[in-house]
Amino acid sequence: MANELRQSQDRTMEVRGKEALQQEGMRPGWVFRPDVDIVEQPEEYVVTADLPGVGEEDLRVHLEKGVLTIEAQPSVRPEDRWQPIHLEYRIGGYRREFAMSEAVDAQGISARMRDGVLEIRLPKAKPHQPRRIAVTRG
């Protein structure tokens, strides 16, 4: 019975575009897709994510092989002893990944967390200067 319920929950989470997964380095439980804005400016991309309950210490942002990953576990959460009366959101982690289509300057990336909103600035990589290779006569 408990198993069946669990399965039906998993299925519905997928329908909502959210997934229940257990990952290395993360606590088990629900994982949700945060709402995200991605805005392009001449010099940079700005990725903004709603991560209610998350402080800067609860967050991991990394860029690897052109994929930007946001992972977080909210630290503002209800106490276990509280009995739910009415629920509109579930407590769980956040995770989202984006493949960056344009090269960004990995060294220049900065992230800032404020009032449960994450803002990541990704400077565009400077276009490669055409390099002339001198050919010397041998």
Place this chain on the structure above:
Amino acid sequence: MASFLGRVEPRPEDSWTTFERLRREMQSLLGPAGWREIPLDAPRVFPSANLYDASESLVLMAELPGVRESDLDISVQGNQVVLRGQRSIQYPEGASAHRRERQVGAFHRTVELPFVVDADKVDAVYRHGVLTLHIPKPREHQRRQVQVRAS
């Protein structure tokens, strides 16, 4: 700037909301006597709010990421707690949006409780974009402002 002022797009009922509705119906049948189920608005309203029974008080938690304290108004009247405010998101001129998922605009939510709330005893904390109201069970009947203290 995109805006959904005063309304939040409801999502069509999917199996998640069906499941939620069934769960709630079950809960209202099985729930503790004397507690009336609070009517649920459309799924994914802003802000989403959870209500918990912490025995000596009720605890209301609302997800309000990026809402400044100055843009948030919490008031109590009778057995209702009202959350009002707005969230604005501005990007510089000339910026082009690849994705706009974060909701903006004004919000207004009323939470009905099974008792009259004593506004003086409500404790409000806004931290990491979550508003937590501790509402001690019973008393009084007056409309007051509740101060939000920064944590």
